[in-house]
Amino acid sequence: MARPAGAGDVSYRVVLGLLSLVALLILVTPVVVVLVTSFTDSRSLRFPPPALSLRWYRSLFDPVQSAQIHAAAWNSLVVAASSTAISVVLGTAAALAIARRRTWWSQALDGLFMSPLVLPTLAFGLAALMFFSTLGLPLSIPLMIVGHVAIVVPFILRTTIASLSQLDRGLLDTSASLGAGPFYTFRRVTLPIIRPGILAGAFIAFMASLDNVSVSLFLAGPETDVLPIRMWSMLESTLDVRTAAVSGVLIFTTALLVVVMDRVVGLTRRIS
Amino acid sequence: MDRALQQGDPPIAERPPREREGWLALPLALFFLFFFLAPLGLLAGISLRVTPQLEGLGLVQYAKFAGDAFNWSVLGQTLLLGVKTVAVTACIGVPLGLLFMDAPRRWQPILLFIIVLPLLTSVVVRTFAWIVILGREGLLNNLLTGLGLVAAPVRLLHTELGLVIALAQIEMPLMLLPLISVMSRLDPNLRDASAALGAGRWRTLFRVTLPLSLPGLVAGCLLVFASSVTAFVSQTIIGGGRMVLMPFYLWQQATTLFNWPFAATIGMVLLVSVLAVVTTLNALGRRSRALVHG
Numbered sequence: 144m145a146r147p148a149g150a151g152d153v154s155y156r157v158v159l160g161l162l163s164l165v166a167l168l169i170l171v172t173p174v175v176v177v178l179v180t181s182f183t184d185s186r187s188l189r190f191p192p193p194a195l196s197l198r199w200y201r202s203l204f205d206p207v208q209s210a211q212i213h214a215a216a217w218n219s220l221v222v223a224a225s226s227t228a229i230s231v232v233l234g235t236a237a238a239l240a241i242a243r244r245r246t247w248w249s250q251a252l253d254g255l256f257m258s259p260l261v262l263p264t265l266a267f268g269l270a271a272l273m274f275f276s277t278l279g280l281p282l283s284i285p286l287m288i289v290g291h292v293a294i295v296v297p298f299i300l301r302t303t304i305a306s307l308s309q310l311d312r313g314l315l316d317t318s319a320s321l322g323a324g325p326f327y328t329f330r331r332v333t334l335p336i337i338r339p340g341i342l343a344g345a346f347i348a349f350m351a352s353l354d355n356v357s358v359s360l361f362l363a364g365p366e367t368d369v370l371p372i373r374m375w376s377m378l379e380s381t382l383d384v385r386t387a388a389v390s391g392v393l394i395f396t397t398a399l400l401v402v403v404m405d406r407v408v409g410l411t412r413r414i415s
Numbered sequence: 416m417d418r419a420l421q422q423g424d425p426p427i428a429e430r431p432p433r434e435r436e437g438w439l440a441l442p443l444a445l446f447f448l449f450f451f452l453a454p455l456g457l458l459a460g461i462s463l464r465v466t467p468q469l470e471g472l473g474l475v476q477y478a479k480f481a482g483d484a485f486n487w488s489v490l491g492q493t494l495l496l497g498v499k500t501v502a503v504t505a506c507i508g509v510p511l512g513l514l515f516m517d518a519p520r521r522w523q524p525i526l527l528f529i530i531v532l533p534l535l536t537s538v539v540v541r542t543f544a545w546i547v548i549l550g551r552e553g554l555l556n557n558l559l560t561g562l563g564l565v566a567a568p569v570r571l572l573h574t575e576l577g578l579v580i581a582l583a584q585i586e587m588p589l590m591l592l593p594l595i596s597v598m599s600r601l602d603p604n605l606r607d608a609s610a611a612l613g614a615g616r617w618r619t620l621f622r623v624t625l626p627l628s629l630p631g632l633v634a635g636c637l638l639v640f641a642s643s644v645t646a647f648v649s650q651t652i653i654g655g656g657r658m659v660l661m662p663f664y665l666w667q668q669a670t671t672l673f674n675w676p677f678a679a680t681i682g683m684v685l686l687v688s689v690l691a692v693v694t695t696l697n698a699l700g701r702r703s704r705a706l707v708h709g
Contacts, residue, residue, distance in 0.1 A: 149615060151615035151617050155620070158510075159510040162509075162510035163510045163513075166507035166587065169507070169584045170529050170530065170532055171529060171532065173536075173541055173544030173545060176548055176554060177544040180547050187552065188552070189553075190552070190553050190554045191557075232442075233442050233443040233446055236439040237439060237440045237443035237444070240437050240438070240439040240440035240441075241440055244437075256443060259451070260641070261638065261689070262641070262686060262689065263644060263645040263661075263682075263685050263686055265645045265665060265666070266455075266458065266665070266682035266683070266685055266686045267451070267454065269665060270455050270457060271454045272669070273454065273457055273461055273675065274450075274453060274454035277457060292446065292450070293446070293451045347534075350535065356647055356648050357647060360647060361669070361670070370537075371537060371538065371539050371648070374539040374543075375651075378539065378546070378652055379651065379652060386539065387543065387547075389540075390540035393536065393537050393540055394540065397535045397536065398535075401528075
């Protein structure tokens with residue numbers, strides 16, 4: 144552009160540059176801070192830490208000291224894996240029915256299935272607790288799984304519908320006209336094309352279940368303790384520094400998972 | 416296609432799209448009926464009970480909620496927290512979105528990774544980080560006293576300001592992802608045209624780029640609002656006990672006081688107010704889409 148940069152252009156660059164810098168700092172600092180703090184030698188959450196050590200990781204991996212955390216982590220993994228598996232089956236089937244349909248019932252179902260994303264899920268958590276205890280069911284892992292499915296299924300539905308909308312319908316017609324049955328067509332044509340979408344959704348659903356508080360808060364009991372609730376009570380009562388070590392482990396595992404998923408399905412591209 | 420016609424099949428073009436697959440939505444629909452709608456219906460039912468022993472029927476709990484100014488202030492503060500978080504995430508999210516659009520292609524994946532970073536760290540991890548940053552001996556206070564900006568550590572933890580800052584980070588991806596997906600579909604020629612016609616960068620931003628990005632911005636605001644008003648962990652740990660907000664209020668009534676009808680009423684009030692805000696924003700979003708597309 145031949146036009147000289149005026150005062151307006153300079154202020155535009157300065158203001159937007161500063162605001163973006165603030166945004167980037169706010170996004171990155173917490174993760175760095177948690178990682179550094181998890182290696183602290185101190186009992187307090189002073190930052191920067193006075194000295195570095197692995198004591199909190201040692202304490203976290205100690206099977207006696209941290210038995211409760213280990214049990215909660217195991218429960219969390221079981222709940223996340225099962226609710227993701229159920230959501231993949233139910234969600235993919237529903238996505239096949241809803242995608243690209245413009246009827247009143249498909250629109251209504253789409254709205255219903257997506258509503259857990261924008262509704263205060265804490266109210267649903269309370270509702271689930273009331274529902275199960277009215278039915279006389281004691282809190283258990285299967286109930287927790289059921290509660291989580293409703294919360295995480297929208298993620299799978301969203302990514303699967305998005306990849307179905309890119310599916311060329313001509314392929315399905317070709318497959319049918321060549322004599323393939325609907326199931327064969329699904330397995331050999333549709334599924335390979337939408338698999339990355341399903342996997343990306345499954346990953347987000349798994350993380351969302353692992354991280355869920357609003358439903359777990361009400362359905363967690365002594366037998367059904369899960370990681371976020373355990374960590375929340377550790378932080379609420381004593382500011383236990385082991386939470387930093389748990390955070391460190393979670394960050395490393397997630398980072399590893401993200402790299403793997405990104406290689407397999409192009410995750411970061413699909414989330415946006 | 417000709418062969419199919421000869422065999423007596425209906426022409427493919429006339430067949431409604433994937434007619435046979437409609438029933439596939441049934442399992443999830445039934446699941447939602449039994450495990451989503453039924454519990455919410457029960458919640459509404461219990462909110463109409465008169466005593467904590469679930470006797471009687473009436474609007475007693477709602478009258479109790481409406482009759483106490485404290486409840487209104489809790490509701491007001493909760494919704495206001497959502498509005499403030501939306502305002503902050505929009506103010507720093509839009510510039511970051513613009514930066515993302517202008518960034519060289521090979522930088523974009525890195526920026527995108529930074530943007531989704533909060534989504535990939537557990538909510539408790541994020542909250543924990545902000546305790547370390549905002550605490551008395553935390554990063555921010557050390558920085559402020561070290562630079563001589565304040566004499567004594569300032570109170571940031573357990574304040575609304577601290578909570579809004581923390582929530583801004585926690586909810587930022589929900590604002591940026593819809594925003595970026597709309598912004599990346601904008602025709603870059605429009606900005607060049609605006610500049611060629613003599614508009615400065617500010618004018619182009621407010622008259623061209625922002626109005627066209629409005630659908631993404633509205634979607635982002637909606638998600639951030641809905642998520643920040645129910646952010647139980649951040650609210651209780653960073654907000655602390657001095658600030659009573661709807662989620663904590665609901666949890667306390669349900670699990671420590673065992674007053675189910677009142678807890679259900681708080682839940683219904685929260686549900687309906689969030690739904691009202693979401694529907695309004697959605698309608699605005701549709702208006703803005705109509706504005707953009709025609």
